[in-house]
Amino acid sequence: MTTLLPKRLSELEWINRFARLGAPFSTPLSTTAVPEPKWLAVSHELARSLGLDPQWMEEPGVLEALSGCGRLSGSEPSASVYSGHQFGVWAGQLGDGRAHYLGEVVTPMGPVELQLKGSGPTPYSRRGDGRAVLRSTVREFLCSEAMAGLGIPTTRALCMVSSPLAVYREERETAAVLTRVSPSFIRFGHFEHFASTQDREALRRLTQFVLDLNQEALKAHLNSVPLEDLSFEEQCLAFLELTAKRYAQLMSQWQGVGFCHGVMNTDNMSILGLTIDYGPFQFMDAFDPQHICNHSDHQGRYRYDQQPQVAYWNLFCLGQAFASLVDETDKIVEALSTFKTHLPQAIEELYSSKLGLLNTQSSDQEERSGGALAQEVLKCLAQNQVDHSIFWRQLSEAVKAYPQHDKAAFKPVGDLFLDPEGFQAWLGTYLDRLKSEDAAQSAKHMLGSNPKFILRNHLCETAIQAAKLGDNSQVMVLLKLLEKPFDEHPGFESYADHPPHWAQSISISCSS
Ligand code: AMP
Numbered sequence: 294m295t296t297l298l299p300k301r302l303s304e305l306e307w308i309n310r311f312a313r314l315g316a317p318f319s320t321p322l323s324t325t326a327v328p329e330p331k332w333l334a335v336s337h338e339l340a341r342s343l344g345l346d347p348q349w350m351e352e353p354g355v356l357e358a359l360s361g362c363g364r365l366s367g368s369e370p371s372a373s374v375y376s377g378h379q380f381g382v383w384a385g386q387l388g389d390g391r392a393h394y395l396g397e398v399v400t401p402m403g404p405v406e407l408q409l410k411g412s413g414p415t416p417y418s419r420r421g422d423g424r425a426v427l428r429s430t431v432r433e434f435l436c437s438e439a440m441a442g443l444g445i446p447t448t449r450a451l452c453m454v455s456s457p458l459a460v461y462r463e464e465r466e467t468a469a470v471l472t473r474v475s476p477s478f479i480r481f482g483h484f485e486h487f488a489s490t491q492d493r494e495a496l497r498r499l500t501q502f503v504l505d506l507n508q509e510a511l512k513a514h515l516n517s518v519p520l521e522d523l524s525f526e527e528q529c530l531a532f533l534e535l536t537a538k539r540y541a542q543l544m545s546q547w548q549g550v551g552f553c554h555g556v557m558n559t560d561n562m563s564i565l566g567l568t569i570d571y572g573p574f575q576f577m578d579a580f581d582p583q584h585i586c587n588h589s590d591h592q593g594r595y596r597y598d599q600q601p602q603v604a605y606w607n608l609f610c611l612g613q614a615f616a617s618l619v620d621e622t623d624k625i626v627e628a629l630s631t632f633k634t635h636l637p638q639a640i641e642e643l644y645s646s647k648l649g650l651l652n653t654q655s656s657d658q659e660e661r662s663g664g665a666l667a668q669e670v671l672k673c674l675a676q677n678q679v680d681h682s683i684f685w686r687q688l689s690e691a692v693k694a695y696p697q698h699d700k701a702a703f704k705p706v707g708d709l710f711l712d713p714e715g716f717q718a719w720l721g722t723y724l725d726r727l728k729s730e731d732a733a734q735s736a737k738h739m740l741g742s743n744p745k746f747i748l749r750n751h752l753c754e755t756a757i758q759a760a761k762l763g764d765n766s767q768v769m770v771l772l773k774l775l776e777k778p779f780d781e782h783p784g785f786e787s788y789a790d791h792p793p794h795w796a797q798s799i800s801i802s803c804s805s
């Protein structure tokens with residue numbers, strides 16, 4: 294039996310189920326060392342959740358192993374192959390070009406895979422150097438943990454190691470290695486790969502592997518119908534439905550915090566519906582539904598308001614990959630259409646929550662439902678270029694100050710709008726609807742739904758500049774705030790402020 298006492302990394306039990314699948318899914322291979330590895334940052338909260346003891350980083354060999362300079366006993370480093378559609382076009386074989394699976398460990402969070410990113414070339418590096426720059430590593434580290442703090446499904450980041458190794462992108466930068474954690478790093482692209490090579494046997498084995506990983510979730514999805522009662526085909530369809538549902542949920546959550554992923558290629562779509570592969574992402578400042586965060590996305594394919602539609606498109610790529618396993622393609626289409634039915638529901642729940650509308654009995658009038666009210670006010674936000682997160686947080690504060698029913702509580706919110714007329718009209722309808730709520734309860738709920746702290750580009754940029762000079766204090770401050778983004782954190786108000794003017798000049802591209 295596994296004990297739950299804090300452990301050293303070397304004491305974890307390694308089960309490495311993905312590595313056991315062997316060829317053709319992954320290739321065993323060693324990581325490539327970086328010179329002079331140094332700890333850059335650690336998520337102590339995640340380490341605790343993994344059951345690691347507070348001194349786990351000091352164990353001999355751990356820094357070496359998590360920088361790719363050594364190997365943990367029990368791990369079986371490998372890289373996996375996948376393919377994918379990039380920017381709507383079939384890109385053929387891709388694969389872990391700069392990531393190494395270390396293996397899977399048993400933890401109090403359940404079994405999780407550990408993966409290094411930036412740990413050297415693999416057979417799938419194509420012309421890449423197998424490295425990740427410090428800049429993009431800090432961004433992925435912070436955003437993974439920020440999403441977890443927001444309660445949004447994501448792969449996690451345990452720690453980062455820096456190295457003076459020169460890495461060339463648009464300019465000379467230096468390398469870093471990230472340790473990522475997830476129940477699985479399998480992507481839609483893994484399925485697309487074996488569908489494209491017409492290796493039906495591999496596709497079937499991969500599917501069975503993922504069905505096994507999702508036993509519990511599938512059982513819940515099927516309302517306790519025993520999986521054994523379903524044929525393999527029926528299980529595949531149930532899994533596609535579950536995946537569609539997870540993506541409807543995920544897309545609504547991204548929209549709710551103004552998150553743009555930036556590069557929703559099918560090789561960046563987790564089979565578990567987790568946010569994965571943080572590259573040119575951005576949490577929006579001023580609300581603009583057509584915001585494009587990735588400067589390499591010239592057509593705006595992955596702009597903010599397109600994300601749900603793109604997720605649905607990507608689900609169809611996954612569905613197509615399943616076509617050789619499920620005879621009737623219309624059943625696949627039907628399973629994936631769960632996305633379409635679930636998305637409006639998820640959006641409605643999301644905005645009801647952001648608006649503190651908990652008494653669903655009274656949402657009988659459609660124009661006063663959470664979703665409808667949100668769409669109206671979001672239009673005003675866009676017209677006035679109001680900051681998305683600050684608006685929602687201030688609205689929550691105002692509702693908190695409202696139990697005395699003094700409309701003056703909403704003055705700071707109105708002040709966010711250059712032309713407040715539209716907002717004032719909306720406020721009338723909203724306050725009318727709020728009458729059927731316990732405002733104190735609503736406020737409490739809103740303050741737990743509308744984060745005070747988000748990972749704005751400029752905050753990340755400042756932390757990166759300091760980290761480049763060997764100072765990780767800003768990274769650690771941001772980590773602390775973002776792990777608990779709904780808390781007040783007195784003394785750190787400036788991190789919740791409007792972005793400075795220079796934030797607009799930050800250009801984020803695919804270069805990482
Ligand atoms: P991304 O745009 O980061 O999702 O990467 C797309 C593909 O390119 C994936 O297969 C990556 O592993 C690979 N890749 C990206 N950067 C590098 C690099 N520096 N070296 C090797 N492969 C890379």
Ligand code: MG
Nearest residue numbers: 560561569570
């Ligand atoms: Mg990727």
